[in-house]
Amino acid sequence: MDKTHGLNVQRISQQVEAFFKNKKSFRIFHGATNSTRVLTFKKDEIIDISGLNHVLSIDSKKHTAVVEPNVSMDTLVKATLRHNLIPPVVMEFPGITVGGAVQGNGGESSSFKWGTFNQTLNWYEIITADGEIRTASDKENSDLFYATPGSAGTLGILTAAEITLIPAKKYVELKYIPVHSFEDAKNIIESIHKNESDFVDGIMFSKSSGVIIVGQLTDKATAKIRRFSRAHDQWYYLHVENTYQANPQGWTETVPLTDYLFRYDRGAFWVGRFAFEMFNIPYTRFMRWVLNPILHTRKLYQALQESGASQEHVVQDLVLSSESFVQFAQFIDTEFNTYPLWLCPMLPDTKALFQLNNLKTESIINVGVWGSRIPVYDDFIKANKVIEKKVLAIGGKKWSYAHSYFSEKEFWSMYDKKLYDKLRIKYHAESLATIYDKITVTKRHPIQKRKAVLKTLFGIAKLKIEK
Ligand SMILES: Cc1cc2nc3c(=O)[nH]c(=O)nc-3n(C[C@H](O)[C@H](O)[C@H](O)COP(=O)(O)OP(=O)(O)OC[C@H]3O[C@@H](n4cnc5c(N)ncnc54)[C@H](O)[C@@H]3O)c2cc1C
DSSP states (O other): OOHHHHHHHHHHHHHHHHHHHTTOOOEEEOSOOOOSSOOEEEGGGEEEOTTOOOEEEEETTTTEEEEOTTOBHHHHHHHHHTTTEEOSOOOSSTTOBHHHHHHSOOOOTTHHHHOSGGGGEEEEEEEETTSOEEEEESSSSHHHHHHSTTSTTSSEEEEEEEEEOEEOOSEEEEEEEEESSHHHHHHHHHHOOTTTOSEEEEEEEETTEEEEEEEEEESSOOSOBOOOSSTTSOOHHHHHHHHHHHOTTOEEEEEEHHHHHTTTTTTTTTTTHHHHHHTTOOOOHHHHHHTGGGOSHHHHHHHHHHHOGGGGEEEEEEEEEHHHHHHHHHHHHHHTOOOSEEEEEEOOOSSSTTOTTOOSSSOEEEEEEEEEEOOSHHHHHHHHHHHHHHHHHTTOEEOTTSOBOOOHHHHHTSSOHHHHHHHHHHTTOTTSOOHHHHHBOOOOOOOOHHHHHHHHHTTOOOOEEEO
């Protein structure tokens, strides 16, 4: 492997070993985050891996890429496209990293075909908590290989991974299929065959109107070309909503590949509209054009971390068997009336122990519930807990990027704690925080919206490191 990479990994492993010898816990710092929890770091408790951000090699014959964990999705796609290849699962936010997508969660509209991001990887290089550098794959340290996805860095630090690649095409041809109920949406999703399509997701605008969007990689533009990455382009979900109103019978369009992959970047799906509400800015196309530089997900996340505004908005992604999807969507409609809802089917993965799509079912539908403001903190927590209770009751799971208020007992009822504890002993990770500790919100942070805007505008907002 690359010499500089080897030296950097050696250096990090020595730091990890020092923490281990002192029986001290550390936290992984990688410079940015797509988590909505407010993160603060203490200088003497971090291992900084933000420099591990290189694509190490691409093998265009074997269709593989070896990358460092802090490589973001846009960097990865740019590098693989030079070989006319792409990763089969590219998360929609360009700033999501390889390491974060494996150790947190990572999935998108091709997950109905390929599963979550980790299901497309062949092996990882990982530094376990004793400082040892190990390789994990289906053949070597396979327990670590299957326990790492979703474990939030609590079994070790991912320092490299080999990703499978597939041939790229110039465009994605999108077919929009109208649906008129949750049942309808589920039936259409289940009717799409993974050998015939490349992407499937859906947006429900109300309980009786929505579209399922089916994509196909293609080199030929057969319908009108639409783009979503330029300042003057319409935000993707607004384009879909407006076009649906004009074409209630459905339509087809062609989108250049990278515009498709990162179509939800501007406005972070529709979460970016909350910033307009917060500052009483007219939610017009003109204002979205003016403010475009700060409405991409990287900037929105900086503002979110600085402002603490995530403590007033219920933003959750829930993973459900498709049998319980309709019940859950109806529950959200009755209790919250939150729209739009994002639907994303996924392949289950019963091998990855702590990954959210480890459900015993044939098919999964992920629901993005990204709701409006609940200003009273107790009500905000209550709303999150109501969703958690419902998801537990119907056998679902929830994404770890979000606020989590489960009791420890509730949390571990979803995962095999005995096995987790056994692996923590085997890989010397007992002094590190557990997954539960890492994702549970125990503290409210001060809300500082105006300061956040100024810092974000001038580009100096970043994850806080305290002395
Ligand atoms: C509205 C909304 C919609 C979203 N939609 C999607 C979506 O469609 N698809 C999707 O995939 N994601 C989506 N996300 C975000 C997503 O869930 C995760 O946050 C993301 O996959 C990981 O991002 P990250 O790279 O910033 O990692 P982080 O969130 O910073 O990290 C995740 C965890 O992994 C740990 N970690 C990071 N790197 C390493 C490493 N090298 N070794 C060990 N541990 C490490 C971190 O400490 C942390 O515990 C959405 C989020 C929001 C708010």
